Amino acid sequence: MKMIAKEKDETEREESEELFFSAVRLAMKSAKELCGLDPKEKRITLKRLGYELGHSASRYLKATTMEELIDELSLIWSSYSLGQLELFSLKPLILDIYDCYDCLGNRYGVGVTLCPFKEGFLKAILEDKLGLKNEIVEIECCGTFQTHCKFEIKTKEFEGGNKF
Numbered sequence: 001m002k003m004i005a006k007e008k009d010e011t012e013r014e015e016s017e018e019l020f021f022s023a024v025r026l027a028m029k030s031a032k033e034l035c036g037l038d039p040k041e042k043r044i045t046l047k048r049l050g051y052e053l054g055h056s057a058s059r060y061l062k063a064t065t066m067e068e069l070i071d072e073l074s075l076i077w078s079s080y081s082l083g084q085l086e087l088f089s090l091k092p093l094i095l096d097i098y099d100c101y102d103c104l105g106n107r108y109g110v111g112v113t114l115c116p117f118k119e120g121f122l123k124a125i126l127e128d129k130l131g132l133k134n135e136i137v138e139i140e141c142c143g144t145f146q147t148h149c150k151f152e153i154k155t156k157e158f159e160g161g162n163k164f
C-alpha cells in the first residue's frame, strides 16, 4: 500500500510539474507578445513576472550544484520545446539559448533584446537553488540580429569561486 501511495504522489508531482512548465511556456509567449517589438517600458514588468514564476519553478528542480542546475534547465528547455539552453562559459558565467521559442520569430532583429522574462526567471532560480545573489543581463538576442540569446550572470559569490 505504501508503495502505491508513493507512486501516486510521484505521478501527481509529475502532472503538477508538467502543468506548471506548460503555463510558463504560455506566459513566455504572452510576455513576448506584450513586449512587442519595443519592450522599453514593459521590461521591468516582464522581468518581474519571470522572477515570480522562477521562484515557483525552483520547487520542481532538484539540482544542488551549478553543473546539475544547468543540466536540469537544459532538460526543461528541451522537454517543453522552449529552445536549447547551453552553457557558453563558467567564468564569466554565460548561458546561450538557441531556437528560442518566444523570440526566434524576430531573428532578423528589431535592435533590442526581447527576453527580460527569462532574465527574471533564471535569476530567481539561481537565487533559490544555489543561494547566488545575481544580476542577469541578456547581452545578445534574436532581437539584436543574433541567431540565439545570450545571458551573462553576474554574481560576487561565483566570481569568488566559493561555489565550485
Ligand SMILES: [Zn+2]
Pocket (backbone or CB within 6 Å): 100, 103, 113, 114, 115, 138, 140, 141, 142, 143, 148, 149, 150
Ligand atoms: Zn532573447
